Amino acid sequence: MQDINSFKKLLEEPKRIVIVPHVNPDADALGSSLGMASVLKKKGHEVTVISPTxxxxxxxxxxxxxxxxxxxxGNEQKADKIIEETDIIFCLDFCSLNRTDKMEQPLRQAKATKVLIDHHHGKEDxxxxxYWDNKSAATCELIYQLVVDMGERQLLDKHTAEALYAGIMTDTGSFRHPNTTKHVHEVVAALIGLGADVSKVSKLVYDNNSLNRLKFIGFALSERLEVLTEFNTAYFAISADDLSNFSSRTGDTEGLVNYALxxxxxxMAAIIIERDDAVKLSFRSVGDFAVNELAxxxxxxGGHKNAAGGISRIGMKETVDKFLNLLPEYKKQLHTNQKKQEIYLT
Incomplete structure (x- = not known):
């Protein structure tokens, strides 16, 4: 935070506050939003969380x-009115307003004071x-640190701690990714000290599948996984019909790309998904191969070096072809990176 004292002064008197995560919120986006909302409500503010989707x-x-x-x-008019009349808007887990889909213009036009808390690259001014740090593992990590910096750790309770823990757990890949730092473990230890039940949170996030989702994962692994050893790449191409056949719900494709990786x-691993409005892509990588640059x-x-997303508006087949045609351009990097990983693991 450029001036923590000015920020604290902004929140001294009760305000109307809107909190916005990015489109298709994940655990870090929602956990940071609801965690921040809880803290602000305890300070006497009127808080509304509005999710784009x-x-x-x-x-x-x-x-x-x-x-x-x-x-x-169906909440566009209601939400637009709240945004128009609010005093402060918190933008959490994104750093460019185009990550809010149809909310972008209402947010741009809002006269409210805007607060950005995020850890992604590509920050818009x-x-x-x-309160931005692209070296942080998660926005939930930043929310905890901000509350501490404000001297208001006492406002954190068990429920908030569990929401923040969920965001850190998922954005670090259950503490397996390189972004798992000493500070991450210190924050997690503090959240556990506040009462976070880490076993419960893990089960709710990872062991809470529908039967259709498990069947869909099985189908995707057996019928849609393609491995291109020449390019050290694996990918899934999931059509709208595939999603419909398994009555897919929001979140059912979450984590699928990690099987390929x-x-x-x-x-590098990718999942290419045909949606109603566009084709969505999600990329993962290991080592020094930067999928955020490719995206x-x-x-x-954009996104992080080893985890990024993108969008295509040219149709499913055309998008898959475009992705495949890009691979020769990156062949040397993909192969060199894999060799480095092999050395690292020996």
Whole structure:
């Protein structure tokens, strides 16, 4: 935060506050939003969390979930009015307003003070206050640190601690990714000290599948997984019909790309999904291969070095062909990176 004292002064008197996560919120986006909402409510503020879209049902356990307004579920006019009249807007787990889908213009036009709290690359200069660190593992990690920096750790309770833990757990890949630092473990230890039941949170997030989702994963692994050893790449191409055949719900494709990345010898994994409005892509990598650069250059996307996303508006087949045609350009990097990983693991 550029000036923590000015930020604290901004929150001294009760305000109307809106908190917004990115489109298709994950555990870090929703956990940071509901965690921050809880803290601000305890300070006497009127807080509304507005999500651009819905999110997986395995996140509905978080306290405050039942009060979230989902913008694209017929709540546009109501939400726009709240945004127009609010005093402060918190933008959490994204750093460019285009990550809020149809909420982008109402947010840009809002006269409210804007607060950015995030850890992604590609930051847009739109906020009045920023608490941004692209070396942090998760926005939930930043929320905890901000509350501590404000001297208000006493406002954190068990429910908030569990929401923040969920975001850190998922964004570190259950503490397996390179972004798992000493500070991450210190924050997690503090959250456990506040009462977070880590076993419960893990089960709610990872062991809360529908039968259709398990059948879909089985289908995807057996019928849609392609492995291109020449390019150290594996990918899934999931059509709209595939999703329909398994009555897919929001979140059912979550984590599927990691199965492809887990294959020995794979440097980059991707999942390409045909949605109603566009084709969505998600990329994962190991080592020094930067999928955020690939996503930004070719698919209007971005993210972290080893985890990024993008979008394509040219149709499913054309998108798959475009992705495949890019691989020769990256062949040397993909192969060199895999060799480095082999040395690292020996």
């Amino acid at each position: 819905d999110y997986p049902s395995f996140l509905h356990w978080m306290k405050g979930n039942d009060e979230v307004i989902v913008y694209n579920q 739109f906020a009045d206050f920023e 887990s294959i020995g010898g794979i440097t 930004a250059k070719h698919f209007e996307g």
